[in-house]
Amino acid sequence: MGEELKVIVFTLAHEQYGVEVEKVKTIERIQPMTRVPKTPPFVKGVINLRGVVVPVIDLRGRFGLPESEYTNDSRIIIVSYGEMEVGLIVDSANDVVDVDSDTIVDPPEVVGGITAKYLRGVAKLIENRLLVMLNLQEVLNKAEIVQLEHIEG
Amino acid sequence: MEMNQYLAMFIEESRDHLQALNENLLLLENNPQDIAIVQNIFRSAHTLKGMSATMGFEDLASLTHEMENVLDLVRNKKLHMNASICDVLFEGLDLLENMVQDVIEGGSGKADVSKVVVALKDIISGDYKATEKSGSGSSIGDEIELDEYQYSVLEQSLESGHFVYYIKVSVRDDCVLKAARAYMVFDTLERHGEVVKSYPTVQDLEQEKFEKTFTVYYISKLDTFTIKSFIENVSEIEHAEIIMVEKESLGQLKTKPAYSLATEGAKRANAEVAVALEEGTSAVQQAAVKPAGNLNRTIRVDIERLDVLMNLFSEMLIDRVRLESLADEIKRNDLTETVEHMTRVSSDLQNIVLKLRMVPVESVFNRFPRMIRDLAKSLEKKVELIVIGAETELDRTVIDEIGDPLVHLLRNSLDHGVESVHDRIKAGKNESGSIYLRAFHSGNHVFIEIEDDGKGINRDRVLATAVKNGVISAEGANELTDDEIYQFLFAPGFSTADKVSDISGRGVGLDVVKTKITSLGGNVHVTSKPGIGTKFSVQLPLTLSIIGGMLIRLHQEKFAIPLSSIVETAILPVNEVRHIHGKTMMDFRDSLIPLIKLDELLDCKKTEQPQNEHEIVIIHKGDKLAALIVDELLGQQEIVIKNLGKYLTDLFAISGATILGDGQVALILDTNALIK
Numbered sequence: 001m002g003e004e005l006k007v008i009v010f011t012l013a014h015e016q017y018g019v020e021v022e023k024v025k026t027i028e029r030i031q032p033m034t035r036v037p038k039t040p041p042f043v044k045g046v047i048n049l050r051g052v053v054v055p056v057i058d059l060r061g062r063f064g065l066p067e068s069e070y071t072n073d074s075r076i077i078i079v080s081y082g083e084m085e086v087g088l089i090v091d092s093a094n095d096v097v098d099v100d101s102d103t104i105v106d107p108p109e110v111v112g113g114i115t116a117k118y119l120r121g122v123a124k125l126i127e128n129r130l131l132v133m134l135n136l137q138e139v140l141n142k143a144e145i146v147q148l149e150h151i152e153g
Numbered sequence: 154m155e156m157n158q159y160l161a162m163f164i165e166e167s168r169d170h171l172q173a174l175n176e177n178l179l180l181l182e183n184n185p186q187d188i189a190i191v192q193n194i195f196r197s198a199h200t201l202k203g204m205s206a207t208m209g210f211e212d213l214a215s216l217t218h219e220m221e222n223v224l225d226l227v228r229n230k231k232l233h234m235n236a237s238i239c240d241v242l243f244e245g246l247d248l249l250e251n252m253v254q255d256v257i258e259g260g261s262g263k264a265d266v267s268k269v270v271v272a273l274k275d276i277i278s279g280d281y282k283a284t285e286k287s288g289s290g291s292s293i294g295d296e297i298e299l300d301e302y303q304y305s306v307l308e309q310s311l312e313s314g315h316f317v318y319y320i321k322v323s324v325r326d327d328c329v330l331k332a333a334r335a336y337m338v339f340d341t342l343e344r345h346g347e348v349v350k351s352y353p354t355v356q357d358l359e360q361e362k363f364e365k366t367f368t369v370y371y372i373s374k375l376d377t378f379t380i381k382s383f384i385e386n387v388s389e390i391e392h393a394e395i396i397m398v399e400k401e402s403l404g405q406l407k408t409k410p411a412y413s414l415a416t417e418g419a420k421r422a423n424a425e426v427a428v429a430l431e432e433g434t435s436a437v438q439q440a441a442v443k444p445a446g447n448l449n450r451t452i453r454v455d456i457e458r459l460d461v462l463m464n465l466f467s468e469m470l471i472d473r474v475r476l477e478s479l480a481d482e483i484k485r486n487d488l489t490e491t492v493e494h495m496t497r498v499s500s501d502l503q504n505i506v507l508k509l510r511m512v513p514v515e516s517v518f519n520r521f522p523r524m525i526r527d528l529a530k531s532l533e534k535k536v537e538l539i540v541i542g543a544e545t546e547l548d549r550t551v552i553d554e555i556g557d558p559l560v561h562l563l564r565n566s567l568d569h570g571v572e573s574v575h576d577r578i579k580a581g582k583n584e585s586g587s588i589y590l591r592a593f594h595s596g597n598h599v600f601i602e603i604e605d606d607g608k609g610i611n612r613d614r615v616l617a618t619a620v621k622n623g624v625i626s627a628e629g630a631n632e633l634t635d636d637e638i639y640q641f642l643f644a645p646g647f648s649t650a651d652k653v654s655d656i657s658g659r660g661v662g663l664d665v666v667k668t669k670i671t672s673l674g675g676n677v678h679v680t681s682k683p684g685i686g687t688k689f690s691v692q693l694p695l696t697l698s699i700i701g702g703m704l705i706r707l708h709q710e711k712f713a714i715p716l717s718s719i720v721e722t723a724i725l726p727v728n729e730v731r732h733i734h735g736k737t738m739m740d741f742r743d744s745l746i747p748l749i750k751l752d753e754l755l756d757c758k759k760t761e762q763p764q765n766e767h768e769i770v771i772i773h774k775g776d777k778l779a780a781l782i783v784d785e786l787l788g789q790q791e792i793v794i795k796n797l798g799k800y801l802t803d804l805f806a807i808s809g810a811t812i813l814g815d816g817q818v819a820l821i822l823d824t825n826a827l828i829k
Contacts, residue, residue: 034810034818035710036801036804036807037756037804037806037820038756038804039801039804045818046801046818048812048817051464051467051468051795051812053795053810053812054798055801083799085798085799085800086800142800
């Protein structure tokens with residue numbers, strides 16, 4: 001048995017993804033966001049999270065998946081990585097599971113339209129459910145924002 | 154003993170004392186005869202020594218100890234202050250500062266102090282011998298101080314017919330086992346009488362912590378000659394100098410001042426007592442100096458707590474704005490009154506909270522005199538730094554950042570501004586240059602000016618360099634104002650210096666200064682007259698956390714513009730908009746200024762039909778003006794500045810965000826980015 005990881009499970013375009021509990025600060029409902037001009041389209045704006053201004057990105061847009069209308073199930077998962085604190089918009093977030101770190105294997109090249117670079121691995125859960133673990137470092141990679149801006153410009 | 158809890162206190166206080174040492178040494182260098190200054194220095198050094206010893210920083214303690222010895226001679230007029238002594242003391246001070254810095258950074262505070270210690274010892278021994286020769290020959294009490302108890306023992310011994318001797322024993326230069334010889338001398342003495350007191354202490358003697366001589370007070374019934382032969386019979390002892398102490402001379406000893414509590418090689422406990430005493434006496438002295446004025450009662454507070462307080466207050470401010478708008482909607486008199494009262498109280502509170510974070514610029518300025526002194530010496534220039542308005546207060550966040558830019562500017566003035574003594578005399582000026590460092594409040598800003606009476610900026614040379622670097626074309630150069638030309642000095646890589654010195658001239662520096670100051674929301678201006686001098690004027694905002702802002706609406710979105718950058722607001726009929734070279738402009742006070750369509754610039758979604766008049770906000774950046782078209786002016790408000798975090802950086806024309814009364818986030822426009 002490897003290390004037990006507690007993982008928040010969320011869905012994005014019918015796939016299930018996971019992010020470690022300790023990286024998640026809170027999970028919020030969709031709320032009005034203030035647009036920030038001249039940022040990539042997936043940056044939806046900033047919100048007021050109890051007095052702290054937090055930027056929010058749409059994970060669908062971040063991974064190049066088609067964006068969809070927000071529903072009652074849509075959530076903003078506030079994650080903190082390094083000194084950054086960012087909200088991730090997902091289709092829904094509703095579960096916490098235990099994952100044995102030994103069962104995480106390297107991700108295939110593309111999962112649900114997302115390139116392996118953004119993924120830490122795939123974990124097998126009971127009932128043969130597959131859970132794709134996010135690589136937050138790459139998801140929140142700032143260098144890529146700059147690149148995207150250049151492409152647009 | 155667990156020292157960590159005292160470490161913070163030690164660091165704080167050492168800094169204070171080092172600063173005091175620095176300032177007083179500088180004063181002393183200019184007034185070498187002023188014993189009062191020496192007293193101050195001595196007190197600081199002494200306290201520092203006690204603290205260091207208590208905390209176990211041996212190197213710090215031993216170095217301060219030697220410095221203290223020198224100062225002790227000076228204040229007892231046994232040594233005349235001169236430049237070389239001053240230099241050695243400064244050198245020691247630098248070492249002390251390094252060691253304290255090391256402690257701050259988590260180090261052990263160790264350093265090689267031997268060189269300075271030897272230099273200090275040389276000073277002591279050199280002059281000490283001189284005074285001994287010229288003195289009466291009897292050096293009783295010079296080194297040993299007796300406490301009350303020891304004194305009374307000696308007195309009683311004299312009364313009961315014993316003799317009291319002051320014995321100075323010298324061991325031979327080639328003596329190998331000094332401790333053993335000292336022990337043998339003690340052993341011999343103890344067999345025929347009693348040793349009341351020794352210098353160095355018995356413990357130090359056992360550990361060979363003495364140079365060549367040690368001295369004792371000794372009670373015995375034997376005569377001088379016998380004792381002398383006893384001692385000199387011990388091998389490797391060169392000679393013993395024995396002086397019989399009479400009753401009268403003992404009386405003189407007693408009148409020595411009480412500072413003797415902190416004798417050489419004082420034990421830690423002793424040092425602590427001494428520290429307490431010193432503090433006691435200095436407080437008493439202060440009280441004596443200004444008996445009428447009540448002492449400043451202060452407490453030290455952790456900066457982080459103030460930051461938390463500030464954050465909590467900002468939260469409350471947001472709720473206050475929300476309450477105000479609710480009360481407006483509900484329109485109930487008693488509610489409105491309560492909210493109004495709360496508004497008044499909270500704005501008082503805001504003033505106090507902001508004041509708490511204010512620190513006098515003194516804390517930055519006080520390291521400059523020393524810096525200028527050293528720099529002037531190395532450049533072989535003569536210069537006087539005149540500091541005015543050091544009590545001017547600025548927000549701590551600004552204070553923390555402003556030090557380095559000011560250092561750059563001062564170095565710049567000294568290196569490029571003030572001429573060498575030779576050149577100054579040739580130009581008919583006073584041989585010593587002056588640099589004024591001024592700080593003062595003006596409106597919502599603090600100005601810091603650095604003015605020298607040097608040779609001024611060579612306008613043509615700056616211009617020539619600018620043309621050469623391709624910053625501007627030769628034709629365009631003629632139309633520039635002086636101020637615009639001087640702004641080239643702040644361009645990256647710009648230097649007119651013929652040769653690069655250690656101090657400046659590399660062309661890095663002024664651009665860094667400018668960037669730093671602009672990032673603080675401030676500005677730098679230069680004025681200069683050839684042959685008369687140059688003035689750098691730094692404008693800084695009072696605080697960075699709460700500012701006055703104008704809220705505006707662009708379609709559905711709200712933005713805030715800092716009041717400090719707004720000239721005025723106006724209404725502009727559409728038919729007065731001018732189109733020149735494809736750009737929109739407008740008339741403003743006899744000149745044309747650019748008219749910026751803010752909604753297009755910020756990619757706002759258009760929802761409103763064009764109207765026949767525009768609401769505009771006229772903003773400025775320095776002397777340059779521009780007008781922004783907005784959809785609605787929502788009014789002025791105190792806004793709390795929040796940063797956007799580490800994820801969104803390098804944003805276009807956005808300097809931060811604030812939270813509005815309804816909980817929404819509004820972005821703060823960086824108007825400097827809108828004016829080219």
